[in-house]
Amino acid sequence: MSAEPQPTLSRARAATRRIALKKRVTLKDVATAAGVSTMTASRGLRGASDVSEANIQKVRQAAREIGYVGNHLAASLTKPRSNLIGVVIPNLTNVVFAHVMSGITQALEGKGFQPVFGVTDYDPEKEHEVVKNILSWRPAGMIVTGTNFPDHTRLILKQAEIPLVQIMDTDGEFIDSAVGFSHEKASYDMTRTLIAKGRKSFGFIGCNLERDFRAAKRHAGFLRALAEAGLPLKCEFLDNEVSSVSIGRTLAAQALETAPDLDCIYFSNDDIAAGALCHCIDANIAVPDRLALVGFNGMDIARSFPGKIATSITDRVAIGSTAASLLLERITAPAPLPSQCIVFEPIVDLGALEG
Amino acid sequence: MSAEPQPTLSRARAATRRIALKKRVTLKDVATAAGVSTMTASRGLRGASDVSEANIQKVRQAAREIGYVGNHLAASLTKPRSNLIGVVIPNLTNVVFAHVMSGITQALEGKGFQPVFGVTDYDPEKEHEVVKNILSWRPAGMIVTGTNFPDHTRLILKQAEIPLVQIMDTDGEFIDSAVGFSHEKASYDMTRTLIAKGRKSFGFIGCNLERDFRAAKRHAGFLRALAEAGLPLKCEFLDNEVSSVSIGRTLAAQALETAPDLDCIYFSNDDIAAGALCHCIDANIAVPDRLALVGFNGMDIARSFPGKIATSITDRVAIGSTAASLLLERITAPAPLPSQCIVFEPIVDLGALEG
DNA sequence: CTGAAAGCGCTAACAC
DNA sequence: GTGTTAGCGCTTTCAG
Numbered sequence: 001m002s003a004e005p006q007p008t009l010s011r012a013r014a015a016t017r018r019i020a021l022k023k024r025v026t027l028k029d030v031a032t033a034a035g036v037s038t039m040t041a042s043r044g045l046r047g048a049s050d051v052s053e054a055n056i057q058k059v060r061q062a063a064r065e066i067g068y069v070g071n072h073l074a075a076s077l078t079k080p081r082s083n084l085i086g087v088v089i090p091n092l093t094n095v096v097f098a099h100v101m102s103g104i105t106q107a108l109e110g111k112g113f114q115p116v117f118g119v120t121d122y123d124p125e126k127e128h129e130v131v132k133n134i135l136s137w138r139p140a141g142m143i144v145t146g147t148n149f150p151d152h153t154r155l156i157l158k159q160a161e162i163p164l165v166q167i168m169d170t171d172g173e174f175i176d177s178a179v180g181f182s183h184e185k186a187s188y189d190m191t192r193t194l195i196a197k198g199r200k201s202f203g204f205i206g207c208n209l210e211r212d213f214r215a216a217k218r219h220a221g222f223l224r225a226l227a228e229a230g231l232p233l234k235c236e237f238l239d240n241e242v243s244s245v246s247i248g249r250t251l252a253a254q255a256l257e258t259a260p261d262l263d264c265i266y267f268s269n270d271d272i273a274a275g276a277l278c279h280c281i282d283a284n285i286a287v288p289d290r291l292a293l294v295g296f297n298g299m300d301i302a303r304s305f306p307g308k309i310a311t312s313i314t315d316r317v318a319i320g321s322t323a324a325s326l327l328l329e330r331i332t333a334p335a336p337l338p339s340q341c342i343v344f345e346p347i348v349d350l351g352a353l354e355g
Numbered sequence: 356m357s358a359e360p361q362p363t364l365s366r367a368r369a370a371t372r373r374i375a376l377k378k379r380v381t382l383k384d385v386a387t388a389a390g391v392s393t394m395t396a397s398r399g400l401r402g403a404s405d406v407s408e409a410n411i412q413k414v415r416q417a418a419r420e421i422g423y424v425g426n427h428l429a430a431s432l433t434k435p436r437s438n439l440i441g442v443v444i445p446n447l448t449n450v451v452f453a454h455v456m457s458g459i460t461q462a463l464e465g466k467g468f469q470p471v472f473g474v475t476d477y478d479p480e481k482e483h484e485v486v487k488n489i490l491s492w493r494p495a496g497m498i499v500t501g502t503n504f505p506d507h508t509r510l511i512l513k514q515a516e517i518p519l520v521q522i523m524d525t526d527g528e529f530i531d532s533a534v535g536f537s538h539e540k541a542s543y544d545m546t547r548t549l550i551a552k553g554r555k556s557f558g559f560i561g562c563n564l565e566r567d568f569r570a571a572k573r574h575a576g577f578l579r580a581l582a583e584a585g586l587p588l589k590c591e592f593l594d595n596e597v598s599s600v601s602i603g604r605t606l607a608a609q610a611l612e613t614a615p616d617l618d619c620i621y622f623s624n625d626d627i628a629a630g631a632l633c634h635c636i637d638a639n640i641a642v643p644d645r646l647a648l649v650g651f652n653g654m655d656i657a658r659s660f661p662g663k664i665a666t667s668i669t670d671r672v673a674i675g676s677t678a679a680s681l682l683l684e685r686i687t688a689p690a691p692l693p694s695q696c697i698v699f700e701p702i703v704d705l706g707a708l709e710g
Numbered sequence: 711c712t713g714a715a716a717g718c719g720c721t722a723a724c725a726c
Numbered sequence: 727g728t729g730t731t732a733g734c735g736c737t738t739t740c741a742g
Contacts, residue, residue, distance in 0.1 A: 024719095026718095027719065027721095028719080036729090037728065037729050038719090039728070040728055040729075043728090046721095050728085055727085069515070070491040070720095071491060071718090073432045075719080077432055077720070077721095078719090078720055078721045078733080082428060092460065093453065095453065098453030105447065105474040109481075114471055114473065114492070115472060116439070116469055117470060117472065118470075126464075132424065134469065135424050136427045245658065245659055304630075317448070379735095381735060381736085391713090392712065425736090430735080431736090432734090434737080713741085714741085717736105717738090717739100718735105718737090718738100720733100722733095722734105723730105724732100725728100726727100
């Protein structure tokens, strides 16, 4: 008797559901409407080989008529992985990551993958949660930011055994593959260039260095170049808020009060450098002649003051799209590909300092 | 005989899979490890009521030990809807939408929903594809941009019968609920204010008006205010590329050559206004005394030239987070909520024109 | 409080 | 070419 099916249950449930959500259109409905089996319907809709042209038309027509939508959940359940792509980034108000995302979506365009994303706010715990959550959607691959993961996060990422691309940072160890650049080297290079241009009296202003590992690495590269040249760091102002134009303005004012003889301030990014420039304009300080301002990323905001702010130009969109393309390549490869790292070296842009 | 199970098949498949992906850890493995049934394991992991504390501990411990990750695909399949939230936006390089996304993720934080998103590039066909695709993940709700949808897109959105929030634009008809403001009214208001300040000789410079419906609505509001005041439009330069600082620079130069007596240029957004400002600085044109520049959105780039650019300040982050909160409210409501529209009126910021 | 059975909607594998 | 069967991994019944 327990082997006997009990139609009572499912009928009751169906009835309940019908009241709540009208009818849920499934593949079976398409099949019925087209007068074929569900398999033929399935194959027809997917344009599989081995279906008669007549049936393909019938099935697609039927699907359109009854407004069939398909169910990726069910389809993915029959496969080892879904066609979702997980994307984990620290922040979205910062344009840098918006650009990266843009590159990612461009590369994913029309490839049949849908991005699922999570924002970590530079918080390792949130990051872990987000990664775990996304992994439970069985994504075909993941793109995550940076190389600094706590062990337990690194572990689940490894154990997922799916293609993984770590972006933006190539300074640490990566798990599967990476696309980005060395922040330490980028700021080291920039600082050496500035020293070569004759700057001697350096200050540093940075935001969020405790949580933003990449900003911290830029700080480190800056200090290394200074140390190698035997130059002192005249003053340093750090803030733990996320960077913004207004903070730059405030901190620059403070720095110049503390050390009026500075001839160069290195900022952890362009936003704060732009804020500092606003202060300099008001305070009538000649930029860059008397004081050089150096940001990072080459963002619109820095470029909109032509020549005033020196910066390291990074191609975020390219990093995003390259990462996504690399990921797709690794996903579709018949066998796991060897580890790989693609570097996009930033371009030193001195602006008016060049002359 | 056909009723006889045929274990050969599944064993063969399992073996194959084992080679490819090692073992896939499922709930059953957790149950076995903990010495309980799958149901107890399921309930334990979800912290359901009616499970003994002892078993909860055993199950969670086991899950941790064998590195169980869970499978949202399977879990969602048993429910009418997944806990994904679909988000559809036109663009990501434009900071405006990055801010919106940021607000959305903030509001979704810790609520157990994961955003899935698609970018349309202002293309209705891509938009339709993206919407259809996301719907087939059976999201619990959707956030889409704007009110201008082609009929077939509007239809599938309606038929999905899930909570829907349309954002950024309240000018047209919305399907379920909306969070945003009237672009037409915003620019109408701004233009009237400018006229009241004595500006008489207006030009318009815009980008992407053909595809960006909201920019087009701002254009319309601007023209309406002009017409009402009986003022002529002295010149207009439109471009079909996506807006950028450099385009603004170019078009402003052209406009001022065509109509040197302009005393106010209205731009479709802040980027291009900032580009125009760069031109004015170079050409030594007093802004805003001789020429007022008016952008839209109140973005950092405009504010970084304090007072120079008049703009309508919009709170994108708030729109995003409000939209997401509203969506969650509608998702969790026991019964469908009535239609609802939340308006965030932009703030007119005249900058130095104020005086 | 726990377990067995059935089924979510789809597709891979086999049979016809 | 097309249909039948079984099963993806989980949860919702319902029976103990």
